[in-house]
Amino acid sequence: MTSLHFAPPLNWMNDPNGLVFHDGRYHLFFQHNPLGTVHENISWGHASSLDLATWELHPLAIPFDEDEEIFSGSIVLDGEGSTGLGTPESPALIAFYTSMSKRDGTQAQSIAYSLDAGTSWTKYAGNPVLDRGSLDFRDPKVFRWTGADDSYWVMIAAEAEDRQMVLYRSDDLLSWTHLSTFGPAGAVGGVWECPDLFPLRLEGTDETHWVLLVSLNPGGIAGGSGTQYFVGDFDGTAFTPLEPRRPVESSESEGMRELDWLDYGRDCYAGVTFSGLPDDERTLIAWMGNWDYAREMPVDPRAPQRGAMTLPRRLSLVSEAGRPVLRQTPIGPELAEETRLEGLEITDRTELAMPVPAAGRIEATVAVGGAAGFALRLDGEEGRSVELSYDAGTGELRLDRRGAAAGLPDSFGSVERMPIGSGVPLEAAEPIELVIWIDERAIEVYADGGVRVLTDLVGGLRAPRISVEGVDGSVALTSITSAGSVASAAARDTESLPPACAAVIGEALVDVVEGAAYPGGSPLNIAIGLSRLGVPTVLHTRIGSDDHGRGLSEHLSRSGVELAQGSLVEGPTATAVATIDAEGRASYEFDMDWSIPTPDTSACSIVHTGSIGAVLEPGGRVAREAIRNAGGTVLRSFDPNIRPDIMGDADTVRALVRELAALCHVVKLSDEDALWLGADRGAAPEQVLDELAATGVPFAVMTRGEQGCLAVVDGVRHERTARAVEPVDTIGAGDAFMSGLLFGLVRDGSDRLLVEGVRLSAERVERALDAALASAAVAVSRAGADPPVRGELEAVRRAG
Structure with missing residues (x-):
């Protein structure tokens, strides 16, 4: 919109x-x-x-x-x-x-x-x-x-x-x-x-x-x-x-x-x-x-929102x-070139030969003369209409939106009244000047130089046409102009982020580490990482109604992650019991049920999936279909994050991972993931990375722990060194890398170039990889899965 x-x-x-x-x-x-x-x-x-x-x-x-x-x-x-x-x-x-x-x-x-x-x-x-x-x-x-x-x-x-x-x-x-x-x-x-x-x-x-x-x-x-x-x-x-x-x-x-x-x-x-x-x-x-x-206004299921x-x-x-x-x-946005009509005498309803902006401003000056008033009507698709009329006898401007009330709450249909010129009838020769700001959502009418204002929702008035008529006489439409907005006020990231959000599809669970419970799950961590870095994010997952589930919901809320409809269910929340070895590395034992409704990602510019949620049935099939059906302007991203003990038959999982990777613009895997993926034929991790790139993945990257990362982008290898940091543990490190990578691509518009098939320069690739490594460096420097906010990431990057 x-x-x-x-x-x-x-x-x-x-x-x-x-x-x-x-x-x-x-x-x-x-x-x-x-x-x-x-x-x-x-x-x-x-x-x-x-x-x-x-x-x-x-x-x-x-x-x-x-x-x-x-x-x-x-x-x-x-x-x-x-x-x-x-x-x-x-x-x-x-x-x-x-x-x-x-x-x-x-x-x-x-x-x-x-x-x-x-x-x-x-x-x-x-x-x-x-x-x-x-x-x-x-x-x-x-x-x-x-x-x-x-x-x-x-x-x-x-x-x-x-x-x-x-x-x-x-x-x-x-x-x-x-x-x-x-x-x-x-x-x-x-x-x-x-x-x-x-x-x-x-x-x-x-x-x-x-x-x-x-x-x-x-x-x-x-x-x-x-x-x-x-x-x-x-x-x-x-x-x-x-x-x-x-x-x-x-x-x-x-x-x-x-x-x-x-x-x-x-x-x-x-x-x-x-x-x-x-x-x-x-x-x-x-x-x-x-x-x-x-509370009763309808909600678009593609982007559920009110207000x-x-x-x-x-x-x-x-x-x-x-x-x-x-x-x-x-205070409105920048407007495109105006269309202007002047000097029209109007009696019967006359449709004006001028475009009405989907979002913009209309300015009209009308002299009533001897008429009883005038009406200005906006007619849109599906028979919806809104009418502004002036009654010269009462000195009132009226806004009638009953024609736009179909499908809305019963109390929505109404006629508003606003006095013009202190509410007394104007002299016949005195013109009425109206400034009208309108979009599909609402109309704001400014009269008497802004001393009187009338604001109404209009219930989705699309592609309107404008007509004017005199009431019981002829009126002079001295001038009328329309100008459309060149930008939307919808919330977006100012660093090249499109006005949509990232959709992350996958598991949210509770990590139990030495008896203590922590929010976990690779997709959950990536969603939080993206949101903390300023990318509006919605998580499609399954969270139970128990204490663990309530804790996960509040954890996501604190980081600004939106939960998709259908993500909250009755029943237990998934858990992963983690064991930490002497070097701080984590291994997991999982207890989870994975089924989710079909995600609607049509409002998003990024769709990401990975880990257990991408392969464990029946939810894995849903996640893979969401990637397959993502629109042509959507960046598709995948992080296998292999968990052999729960994902199922090894050969089946390898085939699913390769199939899903081939659908994506960005694939990130660890060297351990690559080793497991190549084990069936003795392929080394670097060979697995090359094979992924050869299947058509534009941006394939492999993390290598303390050695940094290796990427193959458009057939060219890029190697970046990890930042020196004293690790506390590695929980969530790969997830922080993934969210940092996507942020790095979004920040300078490289995500759009990948979607459009444009080759990325070495400078763009290295900036994205450096953002990913900086994000991971912050995460491993503190306990648990705790990705950075943008200021922390930028501080690490500036420190070199």
């Missing part, structure tokens, strides 16, 4: 969290279920961007665990070292989040800190830092207040059921003292959530006011979730609105229209702004969802009818 809107490739997402601009990057954290498409197991996902248009997905930032889920919050830079968790020279990023206790449902405020610019996070040992004993105390936003005589940190958070925002102060971000309480006020038809409080200068003046954002659910202006705002002043202790608002229930339609709303659509909720930016660059992102139906974000919006404060109001300016 070509999309303007950020969404992770898999699983559930809702509120944006911890928006922070740091070291030249915009960081977007978000509420995320790494294990499925429902609102469970809530953790913080993480993506970042250089331009707010193209996003790089990172491993899971703060995962749920057996004690708590990680609800919404914010991030600040502790530049002065107030917490003692960093230093002024190396300051910590401090993430404030709501700990939702799994034991009793208590919600309290906790922190985690990062010393590597947000790559990895550690929970504070003294959590929680603020606990009111409440079941509904959540969503802390923290900022620095500097007054004439004092400076300190301020936290604003929601007491949701009380319809109140509570404010606290702190000098060290750890100990908090109550300042004041705001509310109930304005819309109170649902619980209050996700506050934000920030200053903005009123354009054209020297006045500065503070804006308080309050999300509520239900009770929004369009029904269900919504966000109201208050403009006022903050003196370091209390927020005071310029216009006091009485509490208004959602049934009071007239009172609701008198309030200030961030967005008049149904799908803009929990919006918050970035810390770390100047006030004149105040930028907001919100969740495009509504709790009325978010997306609005476009980023630059906020400013302007005067309208003598009162300050918010203006939102969308």
